[in-house]
Amino acid sequence: MFGPFRASHxxxxxxxxxxxxxxxxxxxxxxRHRLKKxxxxxxxxxxxxxxxxxLDIALELPKEHEMPARDKYTVFxxxxxxxRKGIHKVPKWTRITHRTNPKGF
Amino acid sequence: xxxxxxxxxxxSAISLGSRIKSTLESLGIHRRFQTVYHRHTPEAAGKILKVxxxxxxxxxxxxxxxxxxxxxxxRKAKRGYTVTGER
Numbered sequence: 001m002f003g004p005f006r007a008s009h010x011x012x013x014x015x016x017x018x019x020x021x022x023x024x025x026x027x028x029x030x031x032r033h034r035l036k037k038x039x040x041x042x043x044x045x046x047x048x049x050x051x052x053x054x055l056d057i058a059l060e061l062p063k064e065h066e067m068p069a070r071d072k073y074t075v076f077x078x079x080x081x082x083x084r085k086g087i088h089k090v091p092k093w094t095r096i097t098h099r100t101n102p103k104g105f
Numbered sequence: 106x107x108x109x110x111x112x113x114x115x116x117s118a119i120s121l122g123s124r125i126k127s128t129l130e131s132l133g134i135h136r137r138f139q140t141v142y143h144r145h146t147p148e149a150a151g152k153i154l155k156v157x158x159x160x161x162x163x164x165x166x167x168x169x170x171x172x173x174x175x176x177x178x179x180r181k182a183k184r185g186y187t188v189t190g191e192r
Binding site for chain 2: 042045047048049051096
């Protein structure tokens with residue numbers, strides 16, 4: 001009943017993979033909250049004063065309040081009209097960092 | 106002057122690959138909500154940034170660093186009595 005496959009009428013095949021094309025308000029709020037948490041981790045490492053290459057790369061990432069809504073809730077795809085798809089279609093999207101997309105898309 | 110990172114794992118690394126899992130192992134974290142302390146070093150910073158989506162980090166001073174036994178003792182509930190002697 002839960003998960004990607006939801007039971008539908010046996011006449012129409014029995015299994016229907018229904019995933020909404022955009023994120024709901026709750027999901028967007030949770031996504032923003034997760035971005036802020038990652039910002040806090042990067043800020044803690046920066047405040048500690050150590051210098052490392054990973055920190056230089058992490059500081060180049062845009063912060064949550066600097067990101068446009070497009071980048072928070074959609075990602076670039078070369079296959080769809082408009083060249084964008086919902087970020088929730090990226091595997092493990094709640095546990096990976098995906099903040100930037102190709103310039104101009 | 107803060108000297109240590111207090112690292113707590115909040116999201117698991119299931120199906121994120123062996124690199125991320127190895128990073129958590131090298132930090133000494135074995136389960137969710139486990140807390141671990143590491144000195145401020147570039148190595149520790151790099152490991153934290155590798156798993157930045159999974160952990161929460163706080164900068165603490167040396168006197169706030171707790172060993173595993175001390176953290177376990179803090180979690181334990183106090184007895185409702187004290188033992189004063191035998192019989």
